[in-house]
Amino acid sequence: MRPNVQAAKDALAHLDIETSDAAIRAKSRDFFWYSPVLKDRLDHIEADFVVSPKSEAEVIEVLRTCYEHDCPVTTRGAGTGNYGQAMPLAGGCVMHLQRMNAVKKIAPGRVVTEPGVLLKDLDAACKEHSGQEIRMFSSTWATATIGGFIAGGSGGVGSCTWGSLRDLGNIIRLRVVTMEAEPRVVEFRGEELARVSHAYGTNGIITEIEMPLAPAYDWVGMFIETDDFMDAARFAEELANEDGILIKLATVFEAPVAHDYFQRVKPYVSPGSNLVGLMVAPHSMDGFLTFLGRRPEAKLIYRSDDHAWARDPGPVFEYGWNHTTLRALKVDPSITYLQVRYGFPEHLNLIERMRNELSPEVLQHLEVLRENGKVMFAGLSLVKFTSEERLDEIVRLHEEAGAMIFNPHRYTLEEGGRQSVDDRQLAFKREADPKGLLNPGKMIAWDDPDWDYKAMYAYPKMQAAE
Amino acid sequence: MRPNVQAAKDALAHLDIETSDAAIRAKSRDFFWYSPVLKDRLDHIEADFVVSPKSEAEVIEVLRTCYEHDCPVTTRGAGTGNYGQAMPLAGGCVMHLQRMNAVKKIAPGRVVTEPGVLLKDLDAACKEHSGQEIRMFSSTWATATIGGFIAGGSGGVGSCTWGSLRDLGNIIRLRVVTMEAEPRVVEFRGEELARVSHAYGTNGIITEIEMPLAPAYDWVGMFIETDDFMDAARFAEELANEDGILIKLATVFEAPVAHDYFQRVKPYVSPGSNLVGLMVAPHSMDGFLTFLGRRPEAKLIYRSDDHAWARDPGPVFEYGWNHTTLRALKVDPSITYLQVRYGFPEHLNLIERMRNELSPEVLQHLEVLRENGKVMFAGLSLVKFTSEERLDEIVRLHEEAGAMIFNPHRYTLEEGGRQSVDDRQLAFKREADPKGLLNPGKMIAWDDPDWDYKAMYAYPKMQAAE
Numbered sequence: 028m029r030p031n032v033q034a035a036k037d038a039l040a041h042l043d044i045e046t047s048d049a050a051i052r053a054k055s056r057d058f059f060w061y062s063p064v065l066k067d068r069l070d071h072i073e074a075d076f077v078v079s080p081k082s083e084a085e086v087i088e089v090l091r092t093c094y095e096h097d098c099p100v101t102t103r104g105a106g107t108g109n110y111g112q113a114m115p116l117a118g119g120c121v122m123h124l125q126r127m128n129a130v131k132k133i134a135p136g137r138v139v140t141e142p143g144v145l146l147k148d149l150d151a152a153c154k155e156h157s158g159q160e161i162r163m164f165s166s167t168w169a170t171a172t173i174g175g176f177i178a179g180g181s182g183g184v185g186s187c188t189w190g191s192l193r194d195l196g197n198i199i200r201l202r203v204v205t206m207e208a209e210p211r212v213v214e215f216r217g218e219e220l221a222r223v224s225h226a227y228g229t230n231g232i233i234t235e236i237e238m239p240l241a242p243a244y245d246w247v248g249m250f251i252e253t254d255d256f257m258d259a260a261r262f263a264e265e266l267a268n269e270d271g272i273l274i275k276l277a278t279v280f281e282a283p284v285a286h287d288y289f290q291r292v293k294p295y296v297s298p299g300s301n302l303v304g305l306m307v308a309p310h311s312m313d314g315f316l317t318f319l320g321r322r323p324e325a326k327l328i329y330r331s332d333d334h335a336w337a338r339d340p341g342p343v344f345e346y347g348w349n350h351t352t353l354r355a356l357k358v359d360p361s362i363t364y365l366q367v368r369y370g371f372p373e374h375l376n377l378i379e380r381m382r383n384e385l386s387p388e389v390l391q392h393l394e395v396l397r398e399n400g401k402v403m404f405a406g407l408s409l410v411k412f413t414s415e416e417r418l419d420e421i422v423r424l425h426e427e428a429g430a431m432i433f434n435p436h437r438y439t440l441e442e443g444g445r446q447s448v449d450d451r452q453l454a455f456k457r458e459a460d461p462k463g464l465l466n467p468g469k470m471i472a473w474d475d476p477d478w479d480y481k482a483m484y485a486y487p488k489m490q491a492a493e
Numbered sequence: 494m495r496p497n498v499q500a501a502k503d504a505l506a507h508l509d510i511e512t513s514d515a516a517i518r519a520k521s522r523d524f525f526w527y528s529p530v531l532k533d534r535l536d537h538i539e540a541d542f543v544v545s546p547k548s549e550a551e552v553i554e555v556l557r558t559c560y561e562h563d564c565p566v567t568t569r570g571a572g573t574g575n576y577g578q579a580m581p582l583a584g585g586c587v588m589h590l591q592r593m594n595a596v597k598k599i600a601p602g603r604v605v606t607e608p609g610v611l612l613k614d615l616d617a618a619c620k621e622h623s624g625q626e627i628r629m630f631s632s633t634w635a636t637a638t639i640g641g642f643i644a645g646g647s648g649g650v651g652s653c654t655w656g657s658l659r660d661l662g663n664i665i666r667l668r669v670v671t672m673e674a675e676p677r678v679v680e681f682r683g684e685e686l687a688r689v690s691h692a693y694g695t696n697g698i699i700t701e702i703e704m705p706l707a708p709a710y711d712w713v714g715m716f717i718e719t720d721d722f723m724d725a726a727r728f729a730e731e732l733a734n735e736d737g738i739l740i741k742l743a744t745v746f747e748a749p750v751a752h753d754y755f756q757r758v759k760p761y762v763s764p765g766s767n768l769v770g771l772m773v774a775p776h777s778m779d780g781f782l783t784f785l786g787r788r789p790e791a792k793l794i795y796r797s798d799d800h801a802w803a804r805d806p807g808p809v810f811e812y813g814w815n816h817t818t819l820r821a822l823k824v825d826p827s828i829t830y831l832q833v834r835y836g837f838p839e840h841l842n843l844i845e846r847m848r849n850e851l852s853p854e855v856l857q858h859l860e861v862l863r864e865n866g867k868v869m870f871a872g873l874s875l876v877k878f879t880s881e882e883r884l885d886e887i888v889r890l891h892e893e894a895g896a897m898i899f900n901p902h903r904y905t906l907e908e909g910g911r912q913s914v915d916d917r918q919l920a921f922k923r924e925a926d927p928k929g930l931l932n933p934g935k936m937i938a939w940d941d942p943d944w945d946y947k948a949m950y951a952y953p954k955m956q957a958a959e
Contacts, residue, residue, distance in 0.1 A: 135624060136710055136739075136776035158601060158623065162737075190736030196780025197737035217783035239737070239776045242708045244602055268866025270656030271628075271663035271705075273602075310602035310705045314662025317683035400734025402866050 032119055035098035036076045042085055043126065045077035055121055057103065059111035061352055063363055063412050064436035064483070071492040072114050074101070074121035081126045083204065083212070083234040090206045090232065093120055093464060100206065101466045102228035104143060104175025107167040109349055111438035112179035112227045116468035116489045124174055127234065133157060137199060139237045142174020149173055153240055160243035162189040162197060166348035174233050177201070177224050181433075184276050184306070184344045187267050187395040187402075189241070198224055202235035205459035222455040227440055229466045229473070230456035244308045246275050248331035248343030251303040251319070252296060256281050258324045259301040260378060260393060260404070265318075266305070267395045267402040272314045276306040277395035278347035281382070284390055284409065288355040291340040295328050304343045348407065351392045355409050365389070365422065367406030368431040374403045377430050387411075389421060406430070439484050441471045446480050448472040498541045498585050501564035508551055509592065511543035521587055523569065525577035527818055529829055529878050530902035530949070537958040538580050540567070540587035547592045549670065549678070549700040556672045556698065559586055559930060566672065567932045568694035570609060570641025573633040575815055577904035578645035578693045582934035582955045590640055593700065599623060603665060605703045608640020615639055619706055626709035628655040628663060632814035640699050643667070643690050647899075650742050650772070650810045653733050653861040653868075655707070664690055668701035671925035688921040693906060695932045695939070696922035710774045712741050714797035714809030717769040717785070718762060722747050724790045725767040726844060726859060726870070731784075732771070733861045733868040738780045742772040743861035744813035747848070750856055750875065754821040757806040761794050770809045814873065817858045821875050831855070831888065833872030834897040840869045843896050853877070855887060872896070905950050907937045912946050914938040 036044065045051050055074040059065040075098075080086045093100045099119030106113045115121050124143040132139040133156040140149055146161065146168040153159040163185030165171050176183075177198060182191035189197060198220050205211045212234070215222060223231045253259040256279075263277040285292050285302040296302065303325070307315045309332070319327060329336060331343065340346075346354065355362040369377045382391050390409040395402060410421060415436075422432050437443050440452070453472045456465070463473055468486030471478045478484060502510070511517050521540040525531040546552045559566045565585030572579045581587050590609040598605040599622040606615055612627065612634040619625040629651030631637050642649075643664060648657035655663060664686050671677045678700070681688060689697045719725040722745075729743040751758050751768040762768065769791070773781045775798070785793060795802060797809065806812075812820065821828040835843045848857050856875040861868060876887060881902075888898050903909050906918070919938045922931070929939060934952030937944045944950060 135708070136774055188736075194737035195735050195783050196739070196777045199776065199779050216779050218786070239739075242601070269661050270654075270863040270866060271660035273662070273705075308602055310665065311662045313665050313682050317661050320684070397736040400736060400868050 030098050030119060031096040032075045032098050035093045035096040035120060038092045038096070039078055039089060042089070043079040043081065045079070051077050054103075054106070054123055055115055057106035057111060057113040058109045059114055059438070061109040061349070061356065061363065062436045064415055064418065065111050065438060068485075069111050069114050069116075069438065072116060072490055073118065074115045075118050077121045077123055079123040079126045083127075086122070086127075086204050086232055086234055087210045087212075089120065089122055090204060090210045091208070094206050094208060094210075094462060097462060097464065099464050099467050102178070102232050104172030104178075105145070105167070105170050107165070107171040107175065108179040109435055110179070110443045112469070113175075114438065116438070116486050118490045122232070125172060131235070133159070133240075136240050137237060138240055139235065140173060142177075142233050142236055143172050145169070146171055146173055146176065150243065154243040158243050159240040161185070161238055162241045163192070166344050166350040168344070173236055173238070177236060178226065178228050178233060181225060182396065183348050185241070187274055187277050187397060190397045192224060193221070196239060198236070199239060200237035201233050203231035203459075204234055205231055206465050207459070207461060221449075222451050226452050227466050227469045229440065229460070229470045230452055231459045231465070244310070245332075246306040247309055247312055248329075249305040249307065249327060250292065250329040250343065251305065252326045252328050253301045253303070253324055254299060255324065256301045256382065256391065257375070257379060259303050260375060262322060262325050263303050263393065263395050264375065264402055264404075266315070267397075269314070269318060272311045272318065273308040274306060274311070275308075276304065276344050276347055278304040278351075279391065279393040280304070280351065281386065281391040284351070284355065284392065288351075288358050289340070289346060291336070291338050292329075292346075295336065304346050306343055348394060351407060352409060361412050363410050363412045363418070364435060365406065365408045365410055365425070366433040366435050367408055367425055368433070369393075369404040369406055370431070371398065371401035371403040373429065377428060378404060378406070380428055381425060381430060384424060385421065437483060439469055439471045442480070442484060496564050496585060497562040498564045501559045501562040501586060502542045504558045504562070505544055505555060508555070509545040509547065511545070517543050520569075520572070520589055521581055523572035523577060523579040524575045525580055525904070527575040527815070527822065527829065528902045530881055530884065531577050531904060534951075535577050535580050535582075535904065538582060538956055539584065540581045541584050543587045543589055545589040545592045549593075552588070552593075552670050552698055552700055553676045553678075555586070555588055556670060556676045557674070560672050560674060560676075560928060563928060563930065565930050565933050568644070568698050570638030571611070571633070571636050573631070573637040573641065574645040575901055576645070576909045578935070579641070580904065582904070582952050584956045588698070591638060597701070599625070599706075602706050603703060604706055605701065606639060608643075608699050608702055609638050611635070612637055612639055612642065616709070620709040624709050625706040627651070627704055628707045629658070632810050632816040634810065639702055639704070643702060644692065644694050644699060647691060648862065649814050651707070653740055653743050653863060656863045658690060659687070662705060664702070665705060666703035667699050669697035669925075670700055671697055672931050673925070673927060687915075688917050692918050693932050693935045695906065695926070695936045696918055697925045697931070710776070711798075712772040713775055713778055714795075715771040715773065715793060716758065716795040716809065717771065718792045718794050719767045719769070719790055720765060721790065722767045722848065722857065723841070723845060725769050726841060728788060728791050729769050729859065729861050730841065730868055730870075732781070735780065735784060738777045738784065739774040740772060740777070741774075742770060742810050742813055744770040744817075745857065745859040746770070746812075746817065747852065747857040750817070750821065750858065754817075754824050755806070755812060757802070757804050758795075758812075761802065770812050772809055814860060817873060818875060827878050829876050829878045829884070830901060831872065831874045831876055831891070832899040832901050833874055833891055834899070835859075835870040835872055836897070837864065837867035837869040839895065843894060844870060844872070846894055847891060847896060850890060851887065903949060905935055905937045908946070908950060
């Protein structure tokens with residue numbers, strides 16, 4: 028099997044193909060550069076061509092043609108992932124789905140959409156139609172696509188109420204195209220969804236999505252300040268445990284994150300300020316202010332519906348999730364991050380312990396998440412990067428303490444996940460991508476079933492640096 | 494202070510006053526007869542007259558006039574409470590609020606309404622206006638009023654998601670009239686709400702209510718059957734812990750409740766069938782069926798949107814909460830019930846223990862409830878009544894095991910609640926009802942501050958039986 032990329036490109040010339048080198052390079056890259064480790068490994072990676080299908084029929088044509096010519100296909104939405112999900116490690120074709128952006132049907136509690144619509148445009152359509160919105164979204168809501176979120180994300184703003192994308196009920200249906208001599212179109216529901224959601228497009232291409240909706244409210248964004256970090260963490264947890272107060276976001280930033288990295292917040296905090304960022308439903312504000320009044324240690328410094336800040340800080344969710352890292356990186360390029368799971372019921376103890384051991388080299392940034400019905404925390408800790416060895420040691424310290432790490436300095440599904448093979452995804456890849464051409468190098472189980480995870484996996488067929 | 498009831502009645506003659514003895518008797522009674530203990534104590538109780546104000550101005554007039562003549566006023570909605578909440582122990586005036594039934598304003602996430610509207614009519618108005626409904630309601634949705642629910646209830650269908658009425662955010666605002674020489678109108682929010690919600694109208698009369706709303710869906714009602722009771726309890730709990738599956742009801746019935754007491758369900762179950770009753774959002778049905786498919790011990794025997802039952806069983810929620818007791822009572826008049834709190838994390842252990850000790854004398858009926866963010870159970874256990882002594886012993890066995898009882902065989906706030914004085918309610922009664930004329934005999938703290946709760950409280954000024 029020798030790829031004939033040029034033949035594939037020629038055969039697809041009648042589609043929307045990117046020709047300029049600059050555009051090809053731009054569309055070959057995602058946000059892998061959040062990680063100094065991935066930056067070192069992937070910075071040179073570039074596709075040979077970029078195609079933007081406008082329909083499922085064109086997706087099928089791309090996959091059929093590339094199959095015929097053994098040309099790798101890496102599919103992407105906006106490329107806002109941080110794990111290198113959309114980096115075409117073996118070159119070949121990048122298939123860009125942003126032109127498949129039709130919202131097809133909206134009904135009470137559900138929407139059917141093409142994958143390439145931006146999250147913000149999807150929400151705008153649902154709100155306009157019937158006052159609804161998607162249950163959860165990444166902090167890249169303004170620029171990311173729903174397909175990219177499902178194929179490469181795990182949860183986000185809204186997960187404090189609805190849990191994660193992988194939880195039952197948070198995706199209703201996916202329509203998927205396989206990469207075979209004659210691509211098939213299959214529809215997945217229920218147990219089958221796990222085959223292709225969060226699979227980085229390694230075993231099928233999502234062409235239609237049915238998602239549950241929640242009511243859209245004019246969420247009130249707020250910042251709460253505390254002197255003590257654990258007071259801030261407890262505040263966020265206790266608020267999320269108030270069953271009658273509807274929230275969409277509760278995020279906690281250890282000092283001096285707010286002061287040092289949040290430019291528009293800086294004038295209103297000190298280096299010692301810990302911060303809680305919140306989104307609360309307007310009809311829950313009375314309940315929220317009552318909750319706040321019981322906690323003299325917490326001070327409301329900003330609310331989006333009533334403030335006198337000279338410069339509006341923008342949506343509070345654009346301070347949370349991966350935007351925290353982004354803001355820190357812009358100020359201090361030596362900052363990187365980790366993704367941590369602090370599971371119930373040990374979450375607060377674990378957080379306190381890791382902070383005692385590692386602050387300020389590692390600064391706590393927490394996101395309230397529901398898991399199995401319990402409020403717990405995801406950590407997107409900010410790490411002052413010194414060396415890969417030290418970063419690996421910090422990972423090890425977390426794991427030894429019982430805090431699971433989803434390592435964002437790895438580009439494979441397994442290393443960025445639970446470091447084990449997902450048999451359902453692997454089995455479906457055998458069916459749907461027999462030549463192994465879909466997003467090559469991202470599923471270790473396919474390439475090297477005996478891999479032992481002792482060191483970082485290095486895809487042997489990766490495009491060589493010049 | 495000697496009541497001059499006739500003078501009060503005469504002064505209010507221009508209002509809507511009930512004159513027939515039969516109507517007065519009917520409107521003097523609530524559902525206290527669920528309890529053989531309350532039936533024994535309260536069956537003779539009757540008001541002297543019943544007035545139905547049509548506006549807040551008329552409520553003020555009733556309260557001013559009755560204050561002047563020292564006439565007791567017991568306020569009620571539909572009278573569907575089971576704790577004797579609306580029984581006029583000292584006679585006098587019953588003020589019936591069902592004519593104050595205007596829904597005043599509906600907006601995203603909230604409704605402003607008068608107290609006398611039926612829950613079902615309130616929901617119909619909210620659904621018609623903008624696809625919304627109230628977060629929770631009693632199983633008497635079709636006949637009960639929102640004011641009665643707030644003044645006399647604690648939670649219900651929807652509490653598996655939203656917690657209880659007393660939780661922050663589940664009531665936004667109450668407008669209240671006091672009973673003084675010149676009644677005042679006050680508005681309560683936040684911490685102040687606890688003064689008058691679930692106070693049985695002992696310290697003020699609610700004339701306007703602002704409540705949060707949730708989206709209205711065409712909830713799918715279902716019955717699930719299991720052979721083993723604890724399998725049913727675990728099924729309900731685990732489902733409620735699925736963050737991505739939206740439910741409005743999860744209720745569990747120990748065998749043979751379904752077979753013996755649910756007439757329309759009986760043909761489809763056996764005496765050994767344990768049952769789970771559910772309401773699931775239609776867009777969560779795929780997730781639900783996936784959840785169900787993982788549990789071969791659970792069998793779906795009915796779904797409201799797709800069934801071939803000869804006779805439709807009606808809304809599943811009319812099998813849950815206090816309707817379970819009602820259905821059992823109709824078949825076997827010797828059945829009564831208890832209200833139990835099985836708190837997280839010991840809930841399942843406690844349930845198993847009480848069942849081992851007391852079944853079948855006490856049959857488990859569980860309702861999933863959220864409390865402090867955790868799924869736990871309220872028990873509305875069915876009790877085969879033999880004597881008051883044995884009933885008290887069963888209460889004691891629960892309390893000794895650590896399962897709190899809200900005793901529905903007592904007519905005072907304290908004994909039906911946490912057996913302690915609510916200082917906020919008492920303090921507001923001192924302000925708002927200086928003569929102690931509002932629903933007399935229901936607040937022990939007012940009548941007998943030194944009461945020790947060792948025996949059932951007996952209101953000394955209760956109307957004598959003929």
